[in-house]
Amino acid sequence: MTILLIVLPIVAGSLLFLAPSGDKVLSKVVGCAVAAVTFFEAIFARGGGDFTVRWLSRPFTAAFHFNTDGISFWIVLLLALCTFCAVLACNVPRTRNFIALLLLLEGAMMGVFTAKDLLAFALFWDLMLLPVFFALAGWGERRDTAWRYLIYNFAGGLALLLATAAFGMAYGSTDVIGQAAHPLAGTWAPWIFAGFAFAFLVKTPVWPLHTWMPATYADTPSPMVAVVSAVQSKAGLYGFIAIALPFASASMHDASAFFIVLGSISLLYGAFAALAQTDAKRIVAYSSLSHLGLILIAIFSFNAIALQGALVYIIAHGLFSAALFLVIGYVEEREESRSLARLGGLGKANPRLAGAFTIAALAALGLPGLAGFAGEIVILTGVVQAGNIWPALVALVAIVVAAAYMLRLLQGAINGPQVADLPVRRDLTLLEGLAMAPLLAALVAIGVNPHLLTSALAMVTK
Amino acid sequence: MTTNLYSQADWAAVTPLFVVGITALVVLLADLFAKRHSNRYVSLLLGVLGLGAAAVICAQSYGQNYAAFGGGFVLGGFTVVFEEIILLAAGFSLVLYGAIGSEERMAGVVALMLWGTSGAMLMAGAANLMTIFLGLELLSLALYCLCGLAARATAREAALKYLILSSAASGFMLYGMALLFGASGSVALSALTAASVAASPFFWMGCGLFLVGLTFKLSLVPFHVWAPDVYEGAPLPVTAFMSVVTKAGALAVFARFAYAALPSGAAAHLLLPIWIVAGASMLVGNLGMLAQTDIKRLLAYSGIAQIGYIVAALAGGTSQGLRYAIYYLVAYTFMNLGAFAVVALCSTDKEEGSHVAALHGLGYRRPALAAAMTFFLLALAGFPPTAGFLGKVFILATNVGSGYAWLAALLIIGTAISLYAYFKVIRAMYDRAPSHRVVDVRPVAPLAWLSLAICLAGVLVMTFYPLTPSNVLPLVK
Numbered sequence: 001m002t003i004l005l006i007v008l009p010i011v012a013g014s015l016l017f018l019a020p021s022g023d024k025v026l027s028k029v030v031g032c033a034v035a036a037v038t039f040f041e042a043i044f045a046r047g048g049g050d051f052t053v054r055w056l057s058r059p060f061t062a063a064f065h066f067n068t069d070g071i072s073f074w075i076v077l078l079l080a081l082c083t084f085c086a087v088l089a090c091n092v093p094r095t096r097n098f099i100a101l102l103l104l105l106e107g108a109m110m111g112v113f114t115a116k117d118l119l120a121f122a123l124f125w126d127l128m129l130l131p132v133f134f135a136l137a138g139w140g141e142r143r144d145t146a147w148r149y150l151i152y153n154f155a156g157g158l159a160l161l162l163a164t165a166a167f168g169m170a171y172g173s174t175d176v177i178g179q180a181a182h183p184l185a186g187t188w189a190p191w192i193f194a195g196f197a198f199a200f201l202v203k204t205p206v207w208p209l210h211t212w213m214p215a216t217y218a219d220t221p222s223p224m225v226a227v228v229s230a231v232q233s234k235a236g237l238y239g240f241i242a243i244a245l246p247f248a249s250a251s252m253h254d255a256s257a258f259f260i261v262l263g264s265i266s267l268l269y270g271a272f273a274a275l276a277q278t279d280a281k282r283i284v285a286y287s288s289l290s291h292l293g294l295i296l297i298a299i300f301s302f303n304a305i306a307l308q309g310a311l312v313y314i315i316a317h318g319l320f321s322a323a324l325f326l327v328i329g330y331v332e333e334r335e336e337s338r339s340l341a342r343l344g345g346l347g348k349a350n351p352r353l354a355g356a357f358t359i360a361a362l363a364a365l366g367l368p369g370l371a372g373f374a375g376e377i378v379i380l381t382g383v384v385q386a387g388n389i390w391p392a393l394v395a396l397v398a399i400v401v402a403a404a405y406m407l408r409l410l411q412g413a414i415n416g417p418q419v420a421d422l423p424v425r426r427d428l429t430l431l432e433g434l435a436m437a438p439l440l441a442a443l444v445a446i447g448v449n450p451h452l453l454t455s456a457l458a459m460v461t462k
Numbered sequence: 463m464t465t466n467l468y469s470q471a472d473w474a475a476v477t478p479l480f481v482v483g484i485t486a487l488v489v490l491l492a493d494l495f496a497k498r499h500s501n502r503y504v505s506l507l508l509g510v511l512g513l514g515a516a517a518v519i520c521a522q523s524y525g526q527n528y529a530a531f532g533g534g535f536v537l538g539g540f541t542v543v544f545e546e547i548i549l550l551a552a553g554f555s556l557v558l559y560g561a562i563g564s565e566e567r568m569a570g571v572v573a574l575m576l577w578g579t580s581g582a583m584l585m586a587g588a589a590n591l592m593t594i595f596l597g598l599e600l601l602s603l604a605l606y607c608l609c610g611l612a613a614r615a616t617a618r619e620a621a622l623k624y625l626i627l628s629s630a631a632s633g634f635m636l637y638g639m640a641l642l643f644g645a646s647g648s649v650a651l652s653a654l655t656a657a658s659v660a661a662s663p664f665f666w667m668g669c670g671l672f673l674v675g676l677t678f679k680l681s682l683v684p685f686h687v688w689a690p691d692v693y694e695g696a697p698l699p700v701t702a703f704m705s706v707v708t709k710a711g712a713l714a715v716f717a718r719f720a721y722a723a724l725p726s727g728a729a730a731h732l733l734l735p736i737w738i739v740a741g742a743s744m745l746v747g748n749l750g751m752l753a754q755t756d757i758k759r760l761l762a763y764s765g766i767a768q769i770g771y772i773v774a775a776l777a778g779g780t781s782q783g784l785r786y787a788i789y790y791l792v793a794y795t796f797m798n799l800g801a802f803a804v805v806a807l808c809s810t811d812k813e814e815g816s817h818v819a820a821l822h823g824l825g826y827r828r829p830a831l832a833a834a835m836t837f838f839l840l841a842l843a844g845f846p847p848t849a850g851f852l853g854k855v856f857i858l859a860t861n862v863g864s865g866y867a868w869l870a871a872l873l874i875i876g877t878a879i880s881l882y883a884y885f886k887v888i889r890a891m892y893d894r895a896p897s898h899r900v901v902d903v904r905p906v907a908p909l910a911w912l913s914l915a916i917c918l919a920g921v922l923v924m925t926f927y928p929l930t931p932s933n934v935l936p937l938v939k
Contacts, residue, residue, distance in 0.1 A: 017829070056928060059782055059859045119855065123846040130845070137889055146889075147882065154881050158844075158874045165858035165870070 222329020
């Protein structure tokens with residue numbers, strides 16, 4: 001049942017607030033159980049359980065319509081996996097509230113990625129802001145980060161809402177996602193697309209709308225930022241693929257040069273900005289900006305191969321960014337710092353931590369044999385085939401820079417000389433190792449045999 | 463031989479009003495005989511029972527379409543829905559007053575509220591200029607007294623300010639009505655629709671003055687300045703009462719006027735300023751909210767913006783727009799009353815008793831109350847899953863569909879501005895830093911809990927089952 005994917009985490013998360021606040025173990029056990037059940041539900045949800053309940057019949061028809069078909073299935077799976085890993089490894093003060101927020105976030109995002117109705121999509125789109133806002137307000141380091149996150153994303157959400165209402169009026173129905181339908185026509189079509197595009201660009205984010213993102217990623221506790229960067233940042237790209245591409249392809253074609261330029265700027269700007277950071281989380285945040293710019297270019301190349309690559313890279317980026325943020329979280333917990341200026345030589349005393357960190361970082365820089373490379377090579381092939389030579393060249397530059405900043409991160413934190421006054425703490429515990437293992441295993445599996453994903457996604461892109 | 467000027471059906475149409483008005487008398491009488499320590503409960507119980515009885519009688523006439531008193535009071539889906547909204551808000555305010563108000567003046571306050579309620583109900587059905595003014599004055603006179611109840615300097619200031627400004631607005635309206643009467647030769651709103659009326663300059667002047675008066679009562683920009691001061695000074699239950707009942711009554715009059723009383727050619731020119739004013743209210747109300755530290759003032763500015771949204775829904779002149787305006791008004795009733803209830807339970811009667819700081823850390827002191835407040839504020843900000851979200855979708859859709867996309871854009875901008883103000887309160891409730899201005903939460907009466915729960919359920923259920931009355935038109939006969 002698709003609807004359970006949404007309802008179970010939201011109900012469980014809400015009820016968790018009633019549990020005794022001091023009981024860390026209970027919260028964690030409940031959280032893990034719910035996340036695990038959701039994960040198995042997600043696996044079995046494929047192809048089955050189309051859930052529809054009529055919502056509005058006026059002024060346009062809308063329905064609570066959810067399904068896990070096509071790319072939704074893979075993103076839902078990624079979301080369920082990331083949430084499980086995040087809850088499993090969670091070691092944050094006021095654990096009960098934090099895990100409850102994580103579950104609420106999972107439920108809201110399940111709604112975004114399984115919604116087949118635009119209005120339901122917009123509903124969950126706004127809803128998924130709240131857990132992150134409360135996490136930033138409760139656990140964040142600086143006060144204004146939460147405001148910046150909320151205001152940017154709510155502005156995007158409002159644009160989405162207006163575009164959805166206009167879409168409904170023009171089209172007569174919003175129950176349209178994933179259905180073979182005629183594209184939107186009329187003088188309003190470009191404006192409706194612009195509303196959607198603004199929301200998606202803010203959420204991804206793409207330069208110059210990205211300024212909320214590095215601060216948010218740095219301030220949110222690691223388990224949540226792992227989920228946010230892995231999955232929430234994909235909501236915009238998913239929107240381009242699932243909503244804009246079928247219904248506003250004409251507008252997309254007209255504006256493709258604009259979006260490719262934005263994507264290219266993000267790609268380069270993110271890469272060079274990552275090179276200049278000393279905060280480990282900010283390095284990964286800017287690398288996300290860079291990688292997601294590449295996916296945007298792929299989507300706007302209108303090429304089947306590029307699109308397939310985009311889907312593979314969406315999953316791959318989700319896996320390695322979640323892994324990176326989780327492992328940086330472990331480092332921060334142990335050493336109470338994530339500054340490259342302070343860290344160094346952790347690998348000597350912590351081989352397991354070093355191993356996990358290395359695999360995740362190498363996947364992020366696109367080492368062949370890991371999932372990141374599979375996505376990048378397919379995207380580049382498609383982009384070149386579509387005739388976009390210069391964006392491909394820009395991407396090549398960015399990939400080289402990616403190697404530089406990721407190795408710098410690895411070098412600064414794990415390798416290099418041991419810092420004298422840095423206390424030596426214990427290596428990854430069993431739970432922490434278990435939380436990393438599925439992400440790393442998936443990175444290797446997709447990297448070695450990308451056919452796993454590409455063959456499944458080939459059907460989607462047709 | 464005696465002839466009955468009015469039939470039984472005429473009186474049946476206004477029975478709910480009479481029930482409410484007579485209940486007020488019964489409350490006053492009962493207060494004379496009740497024992498000192500129990501009179502509070504007697505007044506409250508009688509008042510709520512009277513409102514409940516009126517609501518039941520009123521609901522039974524849903525589906526009827528009848529012009530009572532020669533067209534002075536039109537019974538129909540529109541009237542019934544507005545009467546029910548008014549009764550609900552009145553009942554809620556009574557319960558709130560019972561939970562936190564002072565002991566001794568209980569019966570008088572209940573009676574005044576009930577009379578004000580019957581005035582607003584008269585406005586809901588009024589279809590000629592006389593009944594409109596009668597209802598308006600009945601409501602306003604009750605409010606002048608209610609505003610000055612609290613023993614504070616700001617309360618007296620509020621009452622005086624409201625008396626003077628509101629009387630001036632009534633004067634505008636009355637002058638406008640006289641001119642309209644001069645133009646059409648009839649007090650009936652339906653007489654204004656004749657094409658010949660629009661030729662008269664009196665008609666245009668009269669409409670202008672009439673609409674200025676209404677705009678004041680709706681607290682739309684630029685006639686909104688009184689609202690924050692009066693809301694701040696009046697006792698909280700009275701503020702809650704005003705924020706819904708006055709607006710609902712004035713909105714009913716405005717909707718009837720805009721939909722049914724204008725010659726078809728004149729409406730577009732005549733009402734354009736109102737739509738502009740509604741758009742300006744969205745901006746000014748939401749901008750004004752940003753600077754507020756008193757939560758009653760904050761909610762006053764919020765109300766200015768919210769009424770702007772509701773009026774904007776009427777811009778297309780379609781029956782759908784009217785239905786969505788009603789939907790949003792019901793949603794606003796629930797979320798606004800809910801928010802006021804929480805504020806009432808967390809503030810004192812002293813000066814600045816309702817400072818935002820009084821809510822500081824509420825999430826740790828009273829988690830359930832804080833969660834409810836968060837929900838209501840989210841609804842006011844238009845976050846899902848609340849009726850505020852869906853109501854905004856409706857208004858956006860109807861504006862886009864009827865060619866008022868600029869109003870939709872203003873709504874979006876206004877909502878974006880309001881976000882910070884609402885979330886400032888939410889954040890204060892979940893802030894861990896200690897604050898010295900924290901006020902102890904009052905013990906909550908079971909009835910107050912019940913009304914909070916009703917508001918919560920209303921906001922939530924309306925999201926998933928968005929019912930709107932289908933028989934709202936015609937508005938005059």
